[in-house]
Amino acid sequence: MAEPARILQDQPLLAVESLTLRYQTHAALVTATEDVSFSVERGERFVLLGPSGCGKSSLLKSVGGFIPPASGRILVNGRPVTGPGPDRVMVFQEFDQLMPWKTVLDNVAFPLKVSGKAKTKREAEERALPYIDKVGLTKFANSYPHTLSGGMKQRVAIARALAMEPEMLLMDEPFAALDALTRRSMQSELLRLWEEFHFTLMFVTHSIEEAVRVGQRIVLLSPHPGRVRDEFRPSPVEEARALEQRIESMLFTDGAGI
Ligand SMILES: Nc1ncnc2c1ncn2[C@@H]1O[C@H](COP(=O)(O)OP(=O)(O)OP(=O)(O)O)[C@@H](O)[C@H]1O
Numbered sequence: 001m002a003e004p005a006r007i008l009q010d011q012p013l014l015a016v017e018s019l020t021l022r023y024q025t026h027a028a029l030v031t032a033t034e035d036v037s038f039s040v041e042r043g044e045r046f047v048l049l050g051p052s053g054c055g056k057s058s059l060l061k062s063v064g065g066f067i068p069p070a071s072g073r074i075l076v077n078g079r080p081v082t083g084p085g086p087d088r089v090m091v092f093q094e095f096d097q098l099m100p101w102k103t104v105l106d107n108v109a110f111p112l113k114v115s116g117k118a119k120t121k122r123e124a125e126e127r128a129l130p131y132i133d134k135v136g137l138t139k140f141a142n143s144y145p146h147t148l149s150g151g152m153k154q155r156v157a158i159a160r161a162l163a164m165e166p167e168m169l170l171m172d173e174p175f176a177a178l179d180a181l182t183r184r185s186m187q188s189e190l191l192r193l194w195e196e197f198h199f200t201l202m203f204v205t206h207s208i209e210e211a212v213r214v215g216q217r218i219v220l221l222s223p224h225p226g227r228v229r230d231e232f233r234p235s236p237v238e239e240a241r242a243l244e245q246r247i248e249s250m251l252f253t254d255g256a257g258i
């Protein structure tokens, strides 16, 4: 029998196995995803790509522990996910995910204190400041969210997530509400942060271009209900544009756009 430490090393950080997710509404039982399986390695930049309504957000929330499987299972480090935890931190698309009554510093420090990762408010602030610096917002540490641009608010949300030093950073279309130029610079910034911290990223988008820029591995989901359609690894030799076209033509042979 292999020793436990060895088993831990060999297994993926995240394993999603035959996952089906359903919503019960007053009118019907909606299947969001069906029989979806994939795994994510530690330190990997993993992207879930698919058309609107294929269940990307549902999958991410399920990995976050907010939606229980209808069938199948989700394992983190080999243990089933039973609810949310500080090992999986989410960043959303909406700019209003910050607490408006707290400063940038307090927004980043607060979860550290609440989760017990920092014992005192002072320790939480000391741990928060380097991450605020990493996203270029040191000058705004004492500002309130309503005085920041959308891109700056997303930077705060990213700093807050990274400060928790989670096992996985779960991002649901975090740049979708930004203008094209800010979106591009935020993608570069995320890649730069990844180069430095090598966090495990699970990133959801319906933009093929964004998927190819951000992902080391892309899982493509089919339209509603989402099933795994294919998997891609953008490689340095394959021109990004060529891969974008390959994915695009696959999607449109389904007769369904993104
Ligand atoms: N709370 C809910 N109650 C009922 N049905 C829901 C709920 N949330 C999502 N759904 C349904 O589940 C399916 C998947 O939704 P989901 O939001 O996960 O898709 P998505 O891929 O994230 O789409 P988008 O790209 O538009 O964000 C859709 O058919 C949606 O209508």
Ligand SMILES: [Mg+2]
Residues within 6 Å of the ligand: 056, 057, 058, 172
């Ligand atoms: Mg969504």
